[in-house]
Amino acid sequence: EAQVTQNPRYLITVTGKKLTVTCSQNMNHEYMSWYRQDPGLGLRQIYYSMNVEVTDKGDVPEGYKVSRKEKRNFPLILESPSPNQTSLYFCASTPLAGGFPSYEQYFGPGTRLTVT
Amino acid sequence: GENVEQHPSTLSVQEGDSAVIKCTYSDSASNYFPWYKQELGKRPQLIIDIRSNVGEKKDQRIAVTLNKTAKHFSLHITETQPEDSAVYFCAAMETRYDKVIFGPGTSLSVIP
Numbered sequence: 758e759a760q761v762t763q764n765p766r767y768l769i770t771v772t773g774k775k776l777t778v779t780c781s782q783n784m785n786h787e788y789m790s791w792y793r794q795d796p797g798l799g800l801r802q803i804y805y806s807m808n809v810e811v812t813d814k815g816d817v818p819e820g821y822k823v824s825r826k827e828k829r830n831f832p833l834i835l836e837s838p839s840p841n842q843t844s845l846y847f848c849a850s851t852p853l854a855g856g857f858p859s860y861e862q863y864f865g866p867g868t869r870l871t872v873t
Numbered sequence: 874g875e876n877v878e879q880h881p882s883t884l885s886v887q888e889g890d891s892a893v894i895k896c897t898y899s900d901s902a903s904n905y906f907p908w909y910k911q912e913l914g915k916r917p918q919l920i921i922d923i924r925s926n927v928g929e930k931k932d933q934r935i936a937v938t939l940n941k942t943a944k945h946f947s948l949h950i951t952e953t954q955p956e957d958s959a960v961y962f963c964a965a966m967e968t969r970y971d972k973v974i975f976g977p978g979t980s981l982s983v984i985p
Contacts, residue, residue: 788971790973792975797882797977797978798977799879799962799975799976799977799978800917800962800964800975801975802972802973802974802975805971805972807971813971815972816874816972816974847916847917861907861919861922862907862917862919862973864916864917864918865916866916867916
């Protein structure tokens with residue numbers, strides 16, 4: 758089954774404790790991205806990756822890191838989480854067409870993160 | 874950079890009526906405009922999209938229109954049903970720059 762998976766689905770942590778949210782897709786998509794969703798603000802892109810070893814900042818990258826060492830995986834790293842990073846996080850992937858992201862983004866199930 | 878505004882933020886309609894959600898974008902270079910539906914507790918899913926070389930696209934009860942000159946696009950849902958109740962997000966993308974900018978969302982309630 759074609760899918761995007763995220764782990765963990767729920768996480769409660771404390772300020773400053775490093776954490777990683779994993780994202781994996783089995784559709785051989787080149788383009789992957791991370792979003793955070795907050796009430797009234799919609800989905801805001803944190804980082805995206807056009808392919809292995811190619812990553813770039815989205816609109817709200819501060820406090821986050823990513824890596825893309827394999828095509829299928831795109832982990833999100835919070836080196837020192839703070840309470841303002843409490844949010845719902847979505848990973849998404851999409852194939853490229855003509856070298857650019859195209860068609861629909863396939864979203865993972867979401868990770869609800871609470872930082873106390 | 875691109876900015877996407879979306880109105881209204883909440884919308885209630887009677888079952889069977891039509892619903893219209895409007896979005897405006899700021900970057901005239903944007904050329905791809907998807908609409909996503911997110912049911913409570915679930916992930917966003919694409920329901921329809923339109924590219925800048927097309928003025929209108931329809932898929933059963935859902936249609937999207939694009940006015941490039943005015944830089945706005947709209948989602949039209951006809952004959953609404955209770956299962957249409959969800960949050961709808963518009964988005965704009967300029968494919969050369971790879972970023973996707975979403976609107977803040979519209980919470981649609983269809984009253985039986």
